[in-house]
Amino acid sequence: MKQLYGKLWVKCTAIALLIVFAVLLAASALGIAYLINYGAYADGGEQVRQIAENNLLQQTNGDGWAALHAWAEDDTVSRNLLRDRYDPLTSNIYFKLTDKATGEILFSTGALNKDDYSGKASAYYQQDMSTSLSDGSDVTVVYQAYLKSPLAPRDSALYVMTWVERLISARYLLIVLTILLLAVCLFLFIFLLCAMGHKEGVDGIYQCWLNKIPLDLFLALLALLFFAWASFLGNIWYIDFWYYILLAFGTAALALTLLLSVAGRAKAPGFFKNTLIYKVFAWIFRGLGRIPMVWRTALVWGALCLAELFFTFMLGWNEEQYAVLWLLSRGVLTIVILYLASSLRLLQKEGQAIADGQTDYKGKPIPRWLPALKKHEENLQSIQSGIQKAVDEQTRAERMKTELITNVSHDIKTPLTSIVNYVDLLEKEDIQPEKAKEYVDVLNRQSARLKKLTEDLVEASKASSGSLPVHLAPTDVNVLLSQLAGDYMEKLEGAQLEPIFRPAPSQPVIQADGQLLSRVLGNLFSNICKYAMPGTRVYFESAADENTVSLTFKNISKYELNIPAEELMARFVRGDRSRHTEGSGLGLSIAQSLTELQGGTFRLEIDGDLFKAVVTFPREQTELVQA
Template sequence: MATKSRKYKSYQTRWKVCMVILLFISALLIFLSGVIFTNISKNWRTDALYAEDFYDTLEFRNAVYDALDDVVLADVFYESEAKIKEGEKIDREALIEGFKRYYGIIDGVITGSTEINDTYDGLEVHGIIPPTLESNFLEYQELVESRLPQYREIYIQNQLDDYRAAERALEDLVNFRYFVEDENGNILGGNATRGEVSSMDHTIMLSREFSSDNLSQDTYYPYSNYYLENSNYRVYAAVKEPLEAGDRFYDLYQDFRFARASLPYLFGVSIVSCIVFLFCLIYLIRVAGQREKGGEVTYLLVDRMYNEVHFLLVGAFALLAFFAGFSMLDTIYMETMPFWSYVFITLLGLIYIASVAVGLSYILSVTRQIKGRRFFRNTLVSALIRKISSLFTGTTFRGWMVLVMLAYGMGNGVLVFFMCMYWYSDLMLPAFLALVAFNVFCLYLFLRALRSLKKIMISARETSKGNLAYQLDLAEISPSFLNFAEDIANIQDGLKNAVEEAVKGERMKTELITNVSHDLKTPLTSIITYVDLLKQEKLVNTTAKGYVEILYEKSYRLKQLIEDLIEASKASSGNVKVVKMRVDFHQLVMQAVGEMEEKIESSGLQVKLSCPEPVYIDADGRHMWRILENLLSNAAKYSMPNSRVYVDIFRTEEHGILVMKNVSAAPIDFDATRLTERFVRGDSSRTTEGSGLGLSITQSLTELQGGTFGIQVDGDLFKAIVSMPLWITEEDELEEEEETLVQEEEPSEADEEMLQE
């Protein structure tokens, strides 16, 4: 017995579990080795494996080319701050195109007939402006005269920022030496002399006529710059060897050394992990499905799946994981924010572990079926053959139905044959009567089956209407449709259970929101009360005062979040009462701006309101107030300080439109439609106040009132658009009908000419 126990010890469940855990640990070590290698060598790609010297890497050359870009930008293109401030570096075409794009100006008859003057503060008319476009022309002219000079100043300021950024970048480089000279050899800028640059080993000289590259032995790609190629300047640059600490070149050199030193350890861990992984896999294949050697095979639920289907599902999952993994790997390579790199690495790890689990499950399933000699039996082809062979067994399809159809055809054929054979004899009439009686009997059976089908259809129709209490009497159903009727009855039972579960779930969700909101509000009210009492106490400890202020701020923020959550839930579910009335859109916006004037001014913003004509909308004033409050709060939180918020109100034939535009302080580098989702905020770091529910509430309230809400993003320009139905009275409808009749009765120009003739 002891010998037998030792013999089958390797088949025990605990050993199988240990080997599975060891297999996943080794797989995880392989993944972590790959992640670490990718992380320390992502700047070097294959250079970490093949490049012996840091100066022969692509990353070194990219760093040099980045520095050269700054040199060309600062000393070749911009040259000095004075020239930038005087406007000598303005690209007229780029300035005007950017101005038109920023203010949404579309080229047409007006822009084709006019030209912006050289001082960028007026228009010169070179064509004829049609009378119908006179108002549009005046609006365009006012926009050019009032806004274009300011846009020009912003354009120049952006150029100054680029120039100063390039200068600062060059000042931070300790190991990069350069100078710039003109075609006559006059030095125009740089941080080194000609002798210092020429004495270094890694140099590069660039000009329009001739270039020399001695940065490294391997030239990955030549340097090219449009500004330098269209100038008469020459740029000489070099990089020190050895490198000194204090700039990007030295940091890259240290990273390269660390990557080279880490490779042997990573390869060693990967090889050992691969050996352990293969050992565990072979062991699990050997003991799969058995508790002793040669014993009975125990199957799992996954083994019931057809092998072709199982293989296709595993293959589809492998392809999906492959493409998702490569996409995430590319994102990890390009991602500059460490947080998102960690997120994508975690997701990639989960996909990797899931792939290992799916692959292991498939291999062990195939192993169990091969051991149990049922691999080919559990295929779809084998199952199809068995289904065809069971046609006449009554298990899947009533075999007697096939026999009946064959008998019907043969019966008619035999009777018709006898009629033709005895056409001129006395037996023809009995044969004809037998044929008629036979077909009447078959028709009776057919109609009985159709009556059963009608009952089944009625049951299905009642089920589609929601009448799940309708019962189908299976005793009245023909045997040919009995299976179909049983399926319909099972569907009714399943739908009834599903509806009951859904109603129960909705009730539980409603109770959960109510109870949780109440349970949160009650202790929060106590917290706020006690914090207010603490604020009234004369606390001597300044640190304690600071803590009380933080508690006061966070408790009120939590209270606002709970209220926003409840309102968002009500708005999304439609559980909000809407009372529409005549609302002056312009006056409502002015009132909202006035109410929030203090908050807007504290954010350093200016609101510019434009409403050329009165706009009256059919809406609920309370909900419209909340919509405007959310939009203005959003602008105050996320707009660039000391900028302007433009609010335009106008009307179309059926709607009143509000367009609010502001410049975002943070770059909008994600899909703008996500901003209307719950808990999504423009501040990805979530350091500012707000719950991420404002725009979601705004969209829900707008749609509840029959309007639409949209978001558009152009660069950092954020645009929110609210469209609401216009208020139309009976008098307005009568006026519109009268205007239509008058327009129909007024003679056209052609009719007037005919009358004059």
């Protein structure tokens, strides 16, 4: 069903069917109301039949007057035409004119008189008529009309009574039909309400041009169309039954348009914002918002005082009217003051919560129609979020400091323990020269590790403080990357890694310090050799566009990377949480600091076990001249 909401032809078909079924529903409902009003469900429709027959006979009243004038003027042609129209062989209606004074039949549409017609009529109608004769005298006649029983000739009377009998016989079926029509109309109406705001091929709520008209302006246009339709009908039609039917039809069409438009508008945000009233008040509030709060308060108070003076003196109200105005104005003013006091209390509670250190406090929001207080609330919330952020940063810094102390202690303690133990062995045991040489090798290796850690600490300190000298010069990144790849080829093969080198098609040049950049890239190569999963490919790529040059290193980690990239670049943090591999945990931190010293950026990306490091520099527009 939802797939049909956006199809235009489905909505047009639903609207057309709704109009047709609504007309049928109105007709059937009027029929039921007519039958109930005249007791058709109680007496089997007898009263309805009598009313229909009497209406048929009353409609011949005009022909009765025509016959009277034709008799008075001795107009034989008119009388013959009336007899032809009401010929017993072609008409079910018979009427005659009888002199009320003498009882003489002055005119009849057939040969039967009243006595002869009695027992053969299902309905009877009588009326007195008076006219003046040519000699100045007046004559009063009795107009009598009869309806045949049974109806035989096929005329309008037979047609009308046939439909009346059908309506009476189907009176219970009409109730069932009305219920079914009502159900179908409700289904189509609900479907259209759901379909409004949807368009095929458009995601979300779609507003047509009609729904973009401000709602109050749209209501005014519909009201104008209603009055125009009523005026048009009044000029071209008599005010009768059909006039009200056409007026109701136009009203229903306009009401359906309004309801469907409101349904589409209600599904989109800002229902009341798309009104002229809202826009006018928003413009007024924005204008007041630019005025300082003290002057704004004085302006509002002055406007209230002037309004009170106008209603009191300019309109000439008496004491009772003024008392009512005073009570109403003071009541409204009291409500506003209490509401302002309540809003100020909310701000006071929020400020007290911040002062008490409750950085997660959430109070009741201030309404936007109080812009000054709303702005103050937003400022308090900004202070609250700033305090919360500072607390989070401080907590993170304390945690990092604790981890730093733990990691440094572990990294320094490990080589020192080895040195102490092996020195103790050399002192206590009578060891052969070969064994002593093996111990000395261990001492040398661990001493070198401790020395490297110390050097890294010094370099990290200098890099982060910016005290290292930087000598920028044009540098070809492809040449530098290929040289370092060649230098680390043996270590990569020893780590069972397959290097893939993808240089940039051009020879991009950057402004960088060759030694510092080599240290940055060397740290990344060394990091790959230590932590990349054996038997996988590692990628070294360079790329360039008009403004930047980037160097990318990608590898699959042998250890689970369950820490954020930002934390991995912190000092003394390794991808190997168990710290079984050699290393100080300073390489990435040093690489980031050295890159930023040269005016570049260093970024890490982690996707599962995929480790990606990207070094980016501004591109030098003047390329190196190849020798």
